[in-house]
Amino acid sequence: MKIAVPIKFVPDLVEELTIDPSGTALDTTWLRLIINELDDHAVEEAILLKERTGGEVTVLSAEADGVDDFLFTAAAKGADRLIKLTGDFSAADNHALGRAFADVIKELQPDLILTGVQAHNDLDGSVGPLLAEYLGLPYVGYVAGVTLAGDKVTARKEYSGGLVAEVEVQLPAVLGIQAAEQPPRYVAYSKIRQVMGTAKIEERPVSGLESSGGVVVSRMFQPEVAERATMLEGSPEDVADKLVGLFKELGTL
């Protein structure tokens, strides 16, 4: 069983986001990138599958600040191969990323591709389903649990309201992960450092990225402050009094 996990780095929401002077994009001077949380879950799910049934896990990413560290971390968790796509990804949208991943993944011939179902900065679709179509593979998203059964997988697909469908998918396939069966594990720094000495990141230069998602942002802004809540100020005593008054007024107390 060969599993490929393409991942993406996104702006870290812990940092304050600001809009650049053009008004159409995030200001990159203060931007810090972090692994897309759901991609981290996809890596975890892949490692869990490997631990359960054996196989080879390949983690792929486009180059960005911090990607090497993440790839080594994935290796310390149990990923077997690390592939970094190199080139100018500054203008690459998800369509371009999907195509670039598709080219590399074709060579790998994986049985299963897991990736986060979405990322918070997706604007032109999401990488998983785009990649699936470029590879001509079936796609199922919102998956929180994968079981292998011969040339098929059973994916637990989540719907709103808590309904779950067990969906059987013919392999090879792409699954969009909503949550791994357990939260991504912690890896001790010493282990990562050890892996840095032994693991190798294979670099694949990508040229001629085609960003044809076709979505152009003409204005980027932070949500208006006008919609903001009325803030209750004062000591816990004061605020508690106000809340009790409010609950009474609304008839829930």
Added chain:
Amino acid sequence: MSQDIFVVVEHLRGQVADVSYALLAGARHLSKTSNGEVVAVLLGHNAQGLASNLAANRVLYVDHPALAEFTSDAYQIVLTSLIQEHAPRAVLFGHSSIGMDLASVLSAKLNIPVVNSCRTFTEEGKFVSQICGGKIMAEGDLPSPALVTMIPGGYKAEEGQTTQAPPLTTVAAPALDNLRVAVKQYIEPDTSDVDISKETMLVSVGRGIQNKDNIELANELAEALGCAVSASRPVVDQGWLPTTRLVGKSGKHVKPKVYFALGISGAPEHVEGMGESEVIVAVNTDPNAPIFNIAKYGTTLDMFDLLPVLIEKVKQAK
């Protein structure tokens, strides 16, 4: 290309999802800029009855046994042929477990741009998408044609409903062979617990609750108020509360009179499940938390300072 706006109707287990009605309302708004019609696209098997209250100019209905349950595989084959044949101005999908399985796949397949996370359309027909966990809005001209996934909050479901059944055209399904995806079974949510969607008030806890023991504080407050405790995804993922208490995209959708959010940041996935609550009151130490953008009242006090006092005062007030 026509000027019609297609809306892909989502339905599961014989019920149209609320998001589809909101999509119809959004499509109506968008159609004003293009002078096209709103066309509901309904795929299913013996499901034409679901079309009766869709607020659309007309309904395209495709019936096939393979469409009895939603599968991305069969749906995208059918939608591909419909879109190729009718060339709509735009196709709207829910930003949901169904819509997100389709929009990007079709974009790649048909080479039509897709816009994600659209919340509203402007008067000029521009898309306004909410990204970065609700912290950033991105606006732009809607490509023509375009596929759009829409997040809740922009349009009201009621506005997409009608009492007058729209005209329905049944369209023959293309060949649906060699399908690679099949639904084996559904696992129903646990119903033994309280149904949080029926409560008039909810005390809801998020990541800020920090640990399992602190859930007790929320329980105590809920008990004093005579309501139930619900939670956002991180709390349920930790196993601190059962999934029956989950509010959000993959949990319950709730509309209580008062939604008292404790330590919830207000990520879109959560807001999707509670955004229509009548009054949202939020407690979060981060003054920039997006929850304050949808809450009516808020405080940045530490909930651990506030709760013990509040519990006492609520008890006294009864």
Added chain:
Amino acid sequence: MPIRETFWNIPHWAEIAQYIAALITALVFVAGITRRVLRWRKGRPEKRGGHFWQRIGSLITQVFGQQRTLDEKFPGLMHFSIFWGMLVLAAGTALATIDWDITHLFFGFQILKGGVYIAFELMLDVLGLLVVVGLGMAIYRRYIARPARLQNFPLKRLAGDDTYVLVLLSFITLSGYLTEGLRLAVTQPEWAAWSPVGNAIAALFISLGDPTNQTLHLVIWGLHIATAFGVLISLPFTKLFHIFSVPLNIYFRSLEPAGALRAANMDGGMGVKEWTQFTWKQLLDFESCTRCGRCQDVCPAYASAQVLSPRNMMVKLDDHLWAKNQRALHGEVVSAEELWACTTCRACVQVCPAFIDHVTTFVDLRRHLVDQGKMDQMLQDALSNLGRYGNSFGQSDRMRAKWTMGLQPPVKDARREEVEYLWFVGDYASYNATLTDVTRKTAEVFHKLGLSFGILYESERNAGNDVRRVGEEGLFEMLVDKNSQVLSKCKFQVIVTTDPHSYNTLKNEYPANGNGRHPVLHYSELLDQLIASGQLKFSKKLGYKVTYHDPCYLGRYNGVYDAPRRVIEATGCELVEMPRHRERGFCCGAGGGRIWMEEKDVKERPSEARIREAVALDGIQLFVVACPKDLTMFRDAVKTTGNEQRLEVKDLIDLVAEAL
């Protein structure tokens, strides 16, 4: 003339038999000790030499002086009596042997004659009574008073070991007196009165007359000798082994600063997975535990939830070294829950009469758990945040100095200009919204005192003290590297911090080139110095009645007890001590990374127990702390124990600011 006739009434064959038994005893004894020593040698190497005279000094005070043992009155006196009584009796026996088998046999003269012999008899007779008293106390304590800490959980069978030792020692003492009494009953020497106990016993037997008494004497002498050899033979195999291991353990104790943890073993994964990865000294620790339970009595983790008992850990680990069917060290012998419960407060280490270092062992075991990624989600999040943002709050490093906003004059940036004092602020004081008021007040006081000080702004990282004690050595090293890089580029004279945890690691664990070989001061020390030099003068006498809580990493780890007390008194407050203070200060429960972990079911939080301890003092108004974490822990505890009306938690700087 009084003279000692050592083998009175002993037939020659019995004397010979005794020497044969002695030879066998010696062989078994040596074999038993060798077996133990060989086991220790399976541990990893660790350097514990040097400082010969200092080590001999501790042997004298701790073994012969029984200093720590005497810290607790009843058990202390009990042990002291048995120890000195037995020591003198054993020395007496040795002297008698030399007297008879060497000087008398080969040189034809005896030391034990005349006045010397009389004194010898008197001393042994009376000090034997000391043993009787000590054993009586021990029997009373173990079988009648039955304190919880002596209950043999988790290894019930050890109760047999305890009883065996008590019975053996009681018998050897009583049979010794009987032998003497019977001898005196028969020989009735004129100096018999100098053996008051023996003489009293003799009085009971005289009526039986000879030869009954002679036969009785021979039989009881035989039993006495057999028991004596029994003691020696079983020494390497029972609790008596502590007679051998504890002095060694005291001799080889660490003389490094208490706050400097040994670097993690990296051979075969980080930390200790199997017992052979402990160092020989740690194995000696386990073998030195006498199960006295003093550690358990002072352990905050034990007091709050009974999850962890340092004593039980030592017992289980020692048992594990010898277990035939090896159970897994992690999971079967010790549980993760126990290991995570430790606050690393060091109270156990401080009271242990055998000088066992429990905390180092717990940290080594935790290191393995971290290596395996086995930890609760909260801790995992905290460590991930520390790795990424340099703080456990998961906030941007750019927000670290947000608390300085609006302060006039602005706080200097020590990276850009030279300052005298580099203030290492620490995570809690920087990020915790409820603490920034105190942090700002500290800055204002520093300004008013005219100190030239600055901070590292967003370049500061968590100092790593608790990261290291959680067991995440790699992350600790990374944090040290990052802080050291910045510090090495700054120009300053002294590092000052309000956080005892940062203080400890900066002072004891940062490489000399990391903190630039600069002195590190806790703010209480700095304020104390400024008061002494006259630079800090107060205009008001506050007159509050206060108590002071010793932070573990300031007090027990670094011995700073007096500076904060002098500062409190200088502000004109009356300081009333809680029962547990200074070396015995009780942990707030937050240390060793506990503040980042989930709280499991607790009976009473350590911080709550502490607040109740303070409230019980008469008329205390303020609970003064000198640690940002303490401020949050105790403010919470005051609320949860419902003492908001009675007691207020204040930082030392609050008093200073008010009295200025």
